[in-house]
Amino acid sequence: MTAxxxxxxxxxxxxxxxxxxxxxxxxxxLLMRKIMEYCKRRDA
Structure with a gap:
């Protein structure tokens, strides 16, 4: 995260x-959506 x-x-x-x-x-x-995207990729 950055400014x-x-x-x-x-x-x-x-x-x-x-x-x-x-x-x-x-x-x-947006942050939660991105975290969920990467968690799902890890499970695949």
Whole structure:
């Protein structure tokens, strides 16, 4: 989670090997949705 939300920031996140880039202010529903997506992938 970061306050940086520019396209370049998102690209750097991916290049660093992170799966997601969630910018502040935190959207709790988005965060929970992403956590659930990755939990489901792990179970598959």
């Amino acid at each position: 940086n939300a520019f396209t370049e920031d998102r690209q750097q996140t991916r290049e660093a090997g992170m799966n997601e880039h969630i910018a502040k202010p935190l959207d709790a529903k």
